[in-house]
Amino acid sequence: xxxxxxxxxxxxxxxxxxxxxxxxxxxxxxxxxxxxxxxxxxxxxxxxxxxxxxxxxxxxxxxxxxxxxxxxxxxxxxxxxxxxxxxxxxxxxxxxxxxxxxxxxxxxxxxxxxxxxxxxxxxxxxxxxxxxxxxxxxxxxxxxxxxxxxxxxxxxxxxxxxxxxxxxxxxxxxxxxxxxxxxxxxxxxxxxxxxxxxxxxxxxxxxxxxxxxxxxxxxxxxxxxxxxxx
Amino acid sequence: xxxxxxxxxxxxxxxxxxxxxxxxxxxxxxxxxxxxxxxxxxxxxxxxxxxxxxxxxxxxxxxxxxxxxxxxxxxxxxxxxxxxxxxxxxxxxxxxxxxxxxxxxxxxxxxxxxxxxxxxxxxxxxxxxxxxxxxxxxxxxxxxxxxxxxxxxxxxxxxxxxxxxxxxxxxxxxxxxxxxxxxxxxxxxxxxxxxxxxxxxxxxxxxxxxxxxxxxxxxxxxxxxxxxxx
Numbered sequence: 001x002x003x004x005x006x007x008x009x010x011x012x013x014x015x016x017x018x019x020x021x022x023x024x025x026x027x028x029x030x031x032x033x034x035x036x037x038x039x040x041x042x043x044x045x046x047x048x049x050x051x052x053x054x055x056x057x058x059x060x061x062x063x064x065x066x067x068x069x070x071x072x073x074x075x076x077x078x079x080x081x082x083x084x085x086x087x088x089x090x091x092x093x094x095x096x097x098x099x100x101x102x103x104x105x106x107x108x109x110x111x112x113x114x115x116x117x118x119x120x121x122x123x124x125x126x127x128x129x130x131x132x133x134x135x136x137x138x139x140x141x142x143x144x145x146x147x148x149x150x151x152x153x154x155x156x157x158x159x160x161x162x163x164x165x166x167x168x169x170x171x172x173x174x175x176x177x178x179x180x181x182x183x184x185x186x187x188x189x190x191x192x193x194x195x196x197x198x199x200x201x202x203x204x205x206x207x208x209x210x211x212x213x214x215x216x217x218x219x220x221x222x223x224x225x226x227x228x229x230x
Numbered sequence: 231x232x233x234x235x236x237x238x239x240x241x242x243x244x245x246x247x248x249x250x251x252x253x254x255x256x257x258x259x260x261x262x263x264x265x266x267x268x269x270x271x272x273x274x275x276x277x278x279x280x281x282x283x284x285x286x287x288x289x290x291x292x293x294x295x296x297x298x299x300x301x302x303x304x305x306x307x308x309x310x311x312x313x314x315x316x317x318x319x320x321x322x323x324x325x326x327x328x329x330x331x332x333x334x335x336x337x338x339x340x341x342x343x344x345x346x347x348x349x350x351x352x353x354x355x356x357x358x359x360x361x362x363x364x365x366x367x368x369x370x371x372x373x374x375x376x377x378x379x380x381x382x383x384x385x386x387x388x389x390x391x392x393x394x395x396x397x398x399x400x401x402x403x404x405x406x407x408x409x410x411x412x413x414x415x416x417x418x419x420x421x422x423x424x425x426x427x428x429x430x431x432x433x434x435x436x437x438x439x440x441x442x443x444x445x446x447x448x449x450x451x452x453x454x455x456x457x458x459x460x
Contacts, residue, residue, distance in 0.1 A: 127352075127356070152459070155459075165459075194447055195444070196349060200439070200440055203440035204440070206437070207433060209433050210426070210437075224459050226458050227456075229395075229452030229453045230444050230447075230452075
């Protein structure tokens with residue numbers, strides 16, 4: 001697989017998807033593999049990961065995506081996305097703690113949403129975002145970022161569709177953030193936006209709650225954000 | 231003043247701006263008056279309101295905006311925007327309580343923001359939005375809406391500039407919301423978006439916090455939102 005012709009300055013990297021067998025994992029796997037990166041699908045179950053990797057590779061028409069357990073994936077990749085359901089995020093990370101070494105970049109894409117009186121709301125406790133909760137579960141030296149929280153997963157998984165939206169990336173590790181922004185820049189029709197420190201994950205998660213409401217109200221599945229003026 | 235030619239179905243209405251002497255009041259006064267509505271600038275001080283109304287009228291080159299005290303304004307208009315600083319919103323509304331009658335529509339545009347370690351954050355207590363706090367101070371029968379929380383005030387005040395963004399409107403009173411959406415539709419280059427129940431004000435206020443951060447990061451004063459896909 002050759003480098004993306006438009007972004008030759010961005011090195012192609014190995015990227016892991018922890019719990020990458022769901023719809024979020026599918027979208028990221030397809031977009032990242034199509035951009036030329038080496039993608040590793042992780043699951044607790046090797047056979048489940050293998051089945052999904054095979055599906056995705058047949059969609060891409062080339063065998064670029066590899067499958068392994070979540071724990072193996074952490075040994076293979078320095079950047080891993082956490083693509084499990086929001087309410088399992090802390091538990092999954094705790095179970096993988098021994099595999100998380102300093103220098104690892106963990107990208108949280110989860111948003112806890114609950115429904116009350118037919119309306120979505122942020123499912124966090126107190127004012128904390130899921131990313132802030134996760135942050136407290138990580139060993140020292142692991143860089144936590146947030147990204148793709150506001151990008152509809154099923155649209156991400158449609159390689160025939162343009163995304164035409166912004167990807168907000170926040171976190172306290174600025175070098176890691178720069179690396180992730182460079183990776184996002186390799187995906188056509190997406191713009192990475194530096195959304196500040198990890199604290200700003202509160203805004204990103206609340207934006208997802210609004211997008212879910214807008215999808216219901218306007219009978220869409222594709223509500224997403226674009227910042228005007230920057 | 232004739233009706234906006236493109237929106238003849240929308241009746242022009244009387245609109246009050248409580249504490250309308252600041253930058254938010256300026257932007258709303260100019261845009262609403264330019265669209266043909268009757269705008270009333272309110273202040274605690276009649277002379278302060280008059281001075282600002284005179285300024286705005288000279289910018290518009292026609293004497294359409296009137297000045298009065300906040301309390302008088304509530305007698306004149308059925309729709310009033312609350313355009314005071316966020317930390318004064320509850321106090322101002324409490325002082326006007328006797329003027330708030332059932333059927334009045336109050337539009338909250340405020341966002342409480344505080345800075346910590348150089349980064350903006352939502353200044354609310356617990357998870358509550360400013361709109362939710364306000365809601366608890368209102369007499370029964372007053373319909374509270376939120377709007378314009380994410381639209382940069384100084385850009386609103388530049389009639390020579392297109393806005394090209396969405397105005398998110400939330401609140402629990404659906405008829406009032408429809409009326410406000412029709413009013414927003416009379417302002418060129420703005421799209422009203424039904425952003426759900428009042429609870430969704432949490433998302434809107436957190437979006438303003440992110441926009442403030444983006445303005446710093448990208449040396450802009452104009453970061454604003456556009457939803458793609460609806």
